[in-house]
Amino acid sequence: MADEYNLIEKAIIMDSARMKRALSRLASEIVEENQGAKDLYLVGIRRRGVPLAERLFNKIEQLEGEKPLYGIIDITLYRDDLSTVGANPIVNKTELATDIEDKNIILVDDVLYTGRTIRAALDQLMDFGRPRKVKLAVLIDRGREHRELPIQADFVGRLVPTKQTEIIKVMLKEFDDREAVGIYEIPNQ
Amino acid sequence: MEKPFKRRDLLGIRDLSAEEIKGILDTAENFREINAREIKKVPTLRGKTVINLFFENSTRTRTSFELAAKRLSADAVNISISSSSVAKGETLIDTALNLDAMSPDCIVVRHGSAGVPHQLAKVSKAAIINAGDGTNEHPTQALLDAMTIREHKKKIADLEVAIVGDILHSRVARSNIQLLTKLGARVRVAGPKTLVPDDFQYLVEKDLIVCKNIEEAIEGTDVVMILRIQKERQDSAYFPTLREYSIHYGLTHERLNLAKEDAIVLHPGPMNRGIEIASDVADSSRSLILDQVKYGVAVRMAVLYLATGGTASSE
Numbered sequence: 001m002a003d004e005y006n007l008i009e010k011a012i013i014m015d016s017a018r019m020k021r022a023l024s025r026l027a028s029e030i031v032e033e034n035q036g037a038k039d040l041y042l043v044g045i046r047r048r049g050v051p052l053a054e055r056l057f058n059k060i061e062q063l064e065g066e067k068p069l070y071g072i073i074d075i076t077l078y079r080d081d082l083s084t085v086g087a088n089p090i091v092n093k094t095e096l097a098t099d100i101e102d103k104n105i106i107l108v109d110d111v112l113y114t115g116r117t118i119r120a121a122l123d124q125l126m127d128f129g130r131p132r133k134v135k136l137a138v139l140i141d142r143g144r145e146h147r148e149l150p151i152q153a154d155f156v157g158r159l160v161p162t163k164q165t166e167i168i169k170v171m172l173k174e175f176d177d178r179e180a181v182g183i184y185e186i187p188n189q
Numbered sequence: 190m191e192k193p194f195k196r197r198d199l200l201g202i203r204d205l206s207a208e209e210i211k212g213i214l215d216t217a218e219n220f221r222e223i224n225a226r227e228i229k230k231v232p233t234l235r236g237k238t239v240i241n242l243f244f245e246n247s248t249r250t251r252t253s254f255e256l257a258a259k260r261l262s263a264d265a266v267n268i269s270i271s272s273s274s275v276a277k278g279e280t281l282i283d284t285a286l287n288l289d290a291m292s293p294d295c296i297v298v299r300h301g302s303a304g305v306p307h308q309l310a311k312v313s314k315a316a317i318i319n320a321g322d323g324t325n326e327h328p329t330q331a332l333l334d335a336m337t338i339r340e341h342k343k344k345i346a347d348l349e350v351a352i353v354g355d356i357l358h359s360r361v362a363r364s365n366i367q368l369l370t371k372l373g374a375r376v377r378v379a380g381p382k383t384l385v386p387d388d389f390q391y392l393v394e395k396d397l398i399v400c401k402n403i404e405e406a407i408e409g410t411d412v413v414m415i416l417r418i419q420k421e422r423q424d425s426a427y428f429p430t431l432r433e434y435s436i437h438y439g440l441t442h443e444r445l446n447l448a449k450e451d452a453i454v455l456h457p458g459p460m461n462r463g464i465e466i467a468s469d470v471a472d473s474s475r476s477l478i479l480d481q482v483k484y485g486v487a488v489r490m491a492v493l494y495l496a497t498g499g500t501a502s503s504e
Contacts, residue, residue, distance in 0.1 A: 077223075128227075
């Protein structure tokens with residue numbers, strides 16, 4: 001993706017080892033807060049939230065010897081910009097095999113920016129049932145000043161205050177050729 | 190207003206490339222899950238208006254389009270011939286212009302004459318979806334048939350498909366022949382000579398065989414698609430009696446046994462039990478007639494989504 005837009009790399013702020021450590025800490029915080037893996041339901045937001053949720057799932061299983069529940073949410077059909085975006089994003093499947101009723105949901109995404117993706121994910125979750133709690137875990141929080149909705153993360157891998165002209169890319173081996181988090185900028189801005 | 194559907198309307202399978210067809214099917218695949226939810230509704234097309242303009246009777250297709258629109262949160266309005274001003278003498282184009290003045294985003298049209306959706310597409314600002322035009326095409330039926338076949342056979346390329354019955358008057362057959370051959374299947378057609386013209390091969394360049402009888406068409410096939418005998422055309426004497434048709438062209442278990450062991454049976458409905466298809470075949474586990482109806486909603490959701498601005502999924 002970086003190449004498509006000729007983005008200029010400004011800094012790599014996390015490498016693979018730092019990402020691993022951040023995810024380990026997030027996993028610990030999540031089970032500490034939930035007091036174990038009971039009723040814990042990790043829900044990855046497509047696309048990059050999905051592999052992150054999978055990694056948290058594995059770490060939680062290692063920590064607790066118990067598997068949390070796991071699902072995937074695709075927010076395309078719940079976006080609020082369908083009529084303004086030129087080419088709409090592609091629809092993928094939402095996979096919530098286990099009932100979310102009375103579960104402790106952890107929504108997992110790569111970057112928290114405006115909060116609109118999370119709004120869409122929350123709306124969709126509510127259409128599936130009534131969870132006991134919903135919390136948000138993100139690898140990168142770009143800072144409150146960018147938020148367009150009253151939404152904050154409960155578990156944050158790293159807070160990275162950024163300018164609006166900057167782009168944060170979380171690169172994961174599932175989609176990209178390397179594992180890293182970088183700050184990029186669009187040329188001529 | 191610019192229409193975001195790359196191919197602004199869905200008028201027929203004829204216009205679509207194999208890639209476009211696969212894109213619609215992949216998108217529909219992802220919409221299926223919504224129809225299995227407890228709350229079968231997503232807010233995607235909130236504020237969009239879909240008009241179902243039906244000049245011919247239809248229960249299945251109209252209901253399917255209406256549910257598809259409603260499950261995407263669009264507002265669906267149904268207009269049928271008996272309640273329209275066409276009965277009062279308004280021309281087709283005037284009807285279209287009047288509907289257009291109310292700014293719908295999409296008009297789903299069924300008409301007894303071929304080419305009506307194409308005419309509407311020329312004058313309307315809304316995206317036009319063909320829900321069956323005369324004997325020409327019924328693209329969403331072919332798409333849902335393809336989805337049913339793909340679900341059970343995991344592919345379409347290289348399959349042998351038999352289509353049996355009134356090919357001459359069938360828009361379902363025309364759309365299916367085009368779609369299946371575009372995706373690499375081989376199609377055989379059979380029926381009374383009056384209803385299966387020898388020169389039917391003109392329709393596609395290759396992979397279509399006109400068979401002499403139903404046995405020849407069915408032997409060794411993966412899919413048997415039975416068409417409805419249109420009783421309303423009976424006065425035209427295409428064949429002597431319904432009973433004779435049933436004897437020579439009805440699908441019985443005996444005939445179905447000529448097909449591959451795992452062959453599946455499709456019928457676009459409404460079916461005449463005991464005429465083109467024996468009741469026990471229609472109710473057997475090889476018959477996927479109700480699956481077709483089920484997938485129909487997902488296919489129409491995908492088509493509405495794409496016609497009003499979505500991008501097709503790809504694997």
